Amino acid sequence: MRSHLSAKHAKEVPTEKDAAQPAITNFTSRPRRCDDRxxxxxxxxxxxxxxxxxxxxxxxxxGGFLELMASVEPDYRVPGRTTMTKRIEKLYKDKAEDLRRSLSTISKxxxxxxxxxxxxxxxxxxxxxxxxDSEWEMKSAVLQTRATPERHTAENLAEGLRSATESWGILEKVTACVHDNASxxxxxxxxxxxWDSSPxxxxxxxxAINDGFKLKPIHHIVAGASRLVSHFHHSTVATQALCQKQVDQTLPDHRLIQYCRTRWNSIYDMFDRLLExxxxxxxVLSDRSVTTLSDARTLELADDSWIVMEEMLPVLRSLKCATTALCGESGVSSSMIYPVxxxxxTKHLPAAPEESKKVAEYKQTVxxxxxxRLKPDEVESAKKVPFIASFLDPRHKHLKFANDALRDAVKARVKELLSAFAVGADAKPEITEEDSSESESAGGSAAAKRPRYDNKSAMLTLFGEEYHAETPVTPEMELSHYCDEKCIAPHLDPLDWWRVNETKYERLAQLARSYLCVPATSVPSERVFSAAGLILNRLRSRLHPDHVDQLIFLNKN
Known part of the structure; x- marks a missing residue:
């Protein structure tokens, strides 16, 4: 019968193999269960x-997100805003506690x-x-972003900083605060x-750069260049014509850059792009089908302006490099302030014989x-954080950029700071009579079994304990030995050097940890503005200030 069915009615009767083979739809159509986990x-x-x-x-x-989740995970119930807010608050609490524990192990x-x-x-x-940290790695964290409805007086700002550092357990650990130049x-x-104040x-x-741009001849050139760029930014016809001229002249397909008063080095960027x-x-300006004669006369820059822009480009480039080089957070930067x-x-701002008078005046003004502003030649600067950091940086400890009086003043200040640190034998607790008695009692039974004057006791009696004791290293000796060391190359990491030499210069290492962690700029705080802008746009503007703080903290840490 089976043979007959297989031979004559194969389509109506499936084989055993076919019957046992599950269809793929059996798997794809089976819904996945969304359990609690x-x-x-x-x-x-x-x-x-x-x-x-x-x-x-x-x-x-x-609505769009809810539709997506309903399709991807139909059994999942999307939490509402209140539930999500509570989760973010808990996540913030956990992360903040982790950071607080880390900071408790840091000395400065x-x-x-x-x-x-x-x-x-x-x-x-x-x-x-x-x-x-203990491994000589530079670390950073955003502590808080708090609303300040009160007037920004010096007293109120100081109280805010004091309260914040106290809440994080670092009030007594702060070496310096880096801030802008607001009074x-x-x-x-x-x-x-x-703590020390570090602008x-x-x-x-x-x-200083902007002081130079206030010179009337330079200001006139900046204004003219800005007016020219603005014309192209506001005219679709001029922009399209510029793109075509770039193709005709095989120039890069670049937009002109407008300078922004609040964006550093943007005048350099504007000049650089215009010259390109x-x-x-x-x-475009000479094409009467695009630009009218009256507009062209208003917008065209004189040949002298183009010459000045070209001559200013090298010095503006060096000033931009100086700004950007010291804005990093991952490495030592404050020690670079005075060397830079x-x-x-000495190298970039002195006037060159062949350059125009306008550029020479700009350099002189800057x-x-x-x-x-920085007082790089005055002895009173020896107490500033950047000079002390330079001395503690093995790349710059020779202080070749300073005069003799300033070098001596910096070393004197470091010597004064070193006296506050105790190391080696100085840091060991004294042994009291009570401790000595307990020690003798604990070893009494062993001592009774051997002669009073064994070999060890005899040697101690003969030579005394002072014979083998190491000569204590004074702050003066440590400082002298450090100064005798050769400087390392400028491209090397000073923290790597201190990781190797920490035990050799124990006091100086503690001081280095205190001062080399100070950033050269307040850019780390300013970078939060962009993150805050994402949070506080018009869709989020009704966020409670505490939630603003929490979201920024979690995003940045």
Missing amino acids: RAGDITGLITNMIVKDMLPISFVEG VSITTDGWTALTTESYVTITCHYI NVTLANNEYLD CYAHTLQL QRWAVAA TATLL SVSLKR
């Missing part, structure tokens, strides 16, 4: 997505601070923390707080402004 994992991933991508918490209630830190205003016109102050925050750090180098440098596209721009300044003053 999987639901928790998905919620955790959504939380991380909100934090990493700086999304509004209300994102979880968006530095902080940076800066203020900004949100779309809601609320004022915020951000504080970041920087330190060198209120400068006064707060100098008069109301016990942001990038901000100071930009103030000079002849394409000239071709000295290089600018040079004078830098000297006035």
